[in-house]
Amino acid sequence: MKPILHLPVQDPCAQTTRINSMAATNVAIGVIFLSQTVTGILGNSYLLHYYLLLHFRGCRLRSTDYIQHHLLTANILSLLCNGVPQTMAAFGWKDIFWDIGCKLLSYLHRVGRTVSISSTCFLSVFQVITISPMGSTWSKCKLKAPRYIGSSTYLTWILSLLINIVFPVHITAKSSNTNITSLKEFGYCSSIRHDKASDIFYSVLLTSPDVCFVGLMLWSSSSMVFILYRHKQRMKHIRRSNVSLRSSSETRATKTILLLVSTFVCFYTVSCLIHTHLALFYHPTWFMVYAAAIVSGCFPTVSPFLLMTHDSCESSFCLQWARNRKY
Template sequence: MAASEVVVGVIFLSQTVIGVLGNLSLLYQYFFLYFTGCRLKCTDLILKHLIVANLLTLLCRGVPHTIEAFGWQVSLGNMGCKLLIYLHRVGRGGSIGTICFLSVFQAITISPKNYKWAEIKMKASKYAGSTLCLIWVLYSLVNVVFLMYITGNSTNKNHTGLKSHGYCSSIRHDKTADLLYIALLSFPDALCLGLMLCTSSSMVSILYKHRQQMRDIHRTNVSLASSPESRATKHILFLVSFYVCFYTLSCIFQAFMSFTYNPNLFLVYSSAIVAGCFPAVSPLLFLRCESRVSRFCFDCIRNGKAPFNMTNG
C-alpha cells in the first residue's frame, strides 16, 4: 500500500470518526434536555434535522471511501451503490435545505417587533416541522435520478460507457444530458444559497442598525450585542458562512468530476474530503455553544429545581 493511500485513509477515518461522534454527542445532548423536561427552541429542532443530514453524509460517503483508501475491496453491487449514493445525496440536500431554513428562521426571529412580523414569527414556529419534512421530501424526489444511472463496479469490466467514482460507477451520457442533470440538481441548491445570502445580509443589517441605535441613546448595557438573540444570530451567521465556503469548494470539485471523462482517484478523494468537512466540523461548533445550556440544565436537576423553558422569542 502506497504512503499516499495510507494518508488518504487516515484523513477519511479521522473525518468520519470525529464527525459521527460529534454529531451523536450533540444529538444525545438534545435528547437529554428533552427527557429532563426542558422545552427546546425551534432552532434546536432545525439543528436536529441538520445532525441527521450530517450523519447520512458522513456514513454514506466516508465509510466506503475509508475502506477503499486502505486497500480493502468494496463490493456493494448495483443496489448497494444506488442506495448509498442516493442516501448521501439526500443527506447533502437535507443539509443545505436545513441550513437555509435555519438562516431564514433566525432572520425572522430577530426582525423588528411589530404586529406584522409577530404573526410571521408565529407561523414560522408553527410550521417549522412541516417545512423541514418538505425539504427532505423535495431532495428525496430530486435525487431519484441517481437511482437511474448509478451502478456497481462489478459490471464495469470491458464497458466503456461507465465513469468510475471509486467504489461505484455511473452511466455516461452526452453533454446535453449532463447539463440537464446538473441544472435539475443545482436549481434547489442555488435557490437555497440565494435565500441564505439574502437572510444573512438582512441579519447583519438588523444587528448593525440596532447597535447604532443603542449607541445613539447611550444604552450599551442592553445592547443587542450582549443579548442571547445576538449571540445566536452571530453563531448562525458564522455557520452559514462556514457552510457556503465548503459547499462552494465541493461544487467546484463536483463540476470537475462531471465534465471529466474518467476522473482519477485524487479528484474523487479530494471531492469526498471537502464534502465531509462541514458535517465533521460543525457539531464541534455546536457543542461549544450548547455546553452552557447543558451545564445549566445539569445544575437545575442536581439542585432539584425544574429545568428552565427554552421557548422561542
C-alpha cells in the same frame, strides 16, 4: 530481412517504487477519510444526544433546536453513506459493494446532503424572523413561524427522497458487467458516462434545489448582518446593564448561525467547482475524485462543533437548573 524492433524494458525497481508510492498515498487518503468520518459522527451524535438529554431533563428547547435535530441526523446519514465506503475503498476494499448497494449508498448520501442544506437554510431564515424588529415585514411571522417548523422539516425529507430518486439510476458497481470504457470511477462506485450535454443537464437538475437554498442563505445572512448592525448602533447610547438577557442570547445565536452559513457557503462553493470538473471531464483524476469526497464531508463534520460554541453555556445552565429542580 525484417528489422528487429527493440521494445522498451521497464525497470522493475521503478515499477515497484511507483506501486509502493500509490499504496502509501491510498493509506494516507484512507486515514483522512477515517478521521473525518469518525470525528463527524461523534460530534453530531454527541450534540444530538445532548439535546435529547435536555429534553428529558425538562428543559424547554428553542424552536431552532428542532431544526438542528434534523441537521444533525442528516449529517450522520451523509457521513455514514459516503465516508465509510470511501474509507474502505481507499484502504483497498473497492469491489465489495453490489450494484444495489452502490445505488442505495449514493441515494442516501444525496438525501442526507439535501436535508443538511435545507436545514441550514431554515435555520438562517427562521433566525431572521426571530430577530426582526417590531414593525418590520417579518415581525408578523414571529408567532406563526414556530408552528410550521415541524411540518417544514418533515416535508424537506419527503421532497429530498423524491428529488434524488433519479440519482442512483446512473450509479453502478465497479464489478458490474457494464463496459469499463463507459464508466467514471468514483472511489467505491462508478457513474455511467454520457455525452457532455446530458451530464450538464443532470448536474443542473440535481443542483437547482441546492442553488435555491444557497440563495436564501445569502439573503438571510445579509439581513441578519444588517439587523445586527442597526442593533449595535442603537445599543451605543444604552447602558450595558439595560441590555436584556434575551437580546444577548439572540445575538449569540445569530452570530453562530452566521458562522454556520458562511462555513457552508465556502465548502459548497469549492464542492460545486470540483463536481463541475468531474461532470465535464470523461477521465477525472483520482486526486479530484478524492478531493470531491473529502470536501463534501467537511461541513457535516465541522457544523456540530460550530453549534456547540453557542449551545454550551445555555445548555449547561439549563441542565443545572433541571438537576436542582429535580432535587
